[in-house]
Amino acid sequence: MFARGGRLTSALTTRLLASQACAFFATGPRQNDGTFYEFRTYYLKSSKMNEFLENFKKNVHLRTAHSELVGYWSVEFGGRMNTVFHIWKYDNFAHRTAVRKALAQDKEWQEQFLLPSLPLIDKQESEITYLVPWCKLGKPPKEGVYELATFQMKPGGPALWGDAFKRTINAHVNLGYAKLIGVFHTEYGALNRVHVLWWNENADSRAAGRHQSHEDPRVVAAVRESVNYLETQQNMLLIPTSFSPLK
Incomplete structure (x- = not known):
C-alpha cells in the first residue's frame, strides 16, 4: 500500500515538475510586477484619418483621466494606410477591467468621442504585451x-x-x-x-x-x-x- 502510494506521489511530482518546466519554456521570464501594455491598432476608413485624430485630440483628456497613454502614432510606412497605433499602460488585469467599466459609464467620453468616432473605424486590433x-x-x-x-x-x-x-x-x-x-x-x-x-x-x-x-x-x-x-x-x-x- 505504501509503495503504491509512493509510486503515485512520485508520478504526480514528476508531472508537476514537467508542467512547470513546460510553462517556463513556453513563456519565459518577464517583469516581476503585473504592469502590462496594451497595443491597439485602428484601421480607419479612407479619408477619415484627420477627422478621427482631431476628435481624439479634443477629447484625449477624457480618456487619459482613466489610464496612462504611453504613445499615439499614425503609420507612415510599412502598414495599411489610414492606420493609427497607440500604447496604453495598466497596473494589472483588474486595473484594465476597472478602466473599461469606467469608460462605459463615462457619458462625456461616450458622447463626445466614442459614438462619433465608431463610424470612422474599419477594424481594430488589440494585443497585451509585457516589457x-x-x-x-x-x-x-x-x-x-x-x-x-x-x-x-x-x-x-x-x-x-x-x-x-x-x-x-x-x-x-x-x-x-x-x-x-x-x-x-x-x-x-x-x-x-x-x-x-x-x-x-x-x-x-x-x-x-x-x-x-x-x-x-x-x-x-x-x-x-x-x-x-x-x-x-x-x-x-x-x-x-x-x-x-x-x-
Whole structure:
C-alpha cells in the first residue's frame, strides 16, 4: 500500500515538475510586477484619418483621466494606410477591467468621442504585451520618428530564443545605431511575438543607421545567431501625433 502510494506521489511530482518546466519554456521570464501594455491598432476608413485624430485630440483628456497613454502614432510606412497605433499602460488585469467599466459609464467620453468616432473605424486590433525583464521603458531625447519592428519567433518562447534576441538588440543599442524605447513580448495575441520600439531623429537618420549596422561585423554576428529562431518580421515607421506623450 505504501509503495503504491509512493509510486503515485512520485508520478504526480514528476508531472508537476514537467508542467512547470513546460510553462517556463513556453513563456519565459518577464517583469516581476503585473504592469502590462496594451497595443491597439485602428484601421480607419479612407479619408477619415484627420477627422478621427482631431476628435481624439479634443477629447484625449477624457480618456487619459482613466489610464496612462504611453504613445499615439499614425503609420507612415510599412502598414495599411489610414492606420493609427497607440500604447496604453495598466497596473494589472483588474486595473484594465476597472478602466473599461469606467469608460462605459463615462457619458462625456461616450458622447463626445466614442459614438462619433465608431463610424470612422474599419477594424481594430488589440494585443497585451509585457516589457521583457531586461528592458525598461525609455524616453526619446527630443521629438523624432519611431520604428516598430515586429518579430515572429519560433515556438518555445524567450526560454528558447531570448538570450540570442537580447544580444542582437544590445548590439544595436551599444553601438548607437538607434535609441531603444522598449522591447515587448506578447502575452495575448500571436504568441512568440516580440515588438521592438525604436526612436530616430528622422527617417533619413534611421536609414543611415540601418545601413551602417548592416556593415558592422559585431551586429551581423549577433543577427546571424538570432535569425536562427526567426520566422517572419515586419516594421512600420510611426509618426507621433501632437498629443502623444512619446514625441
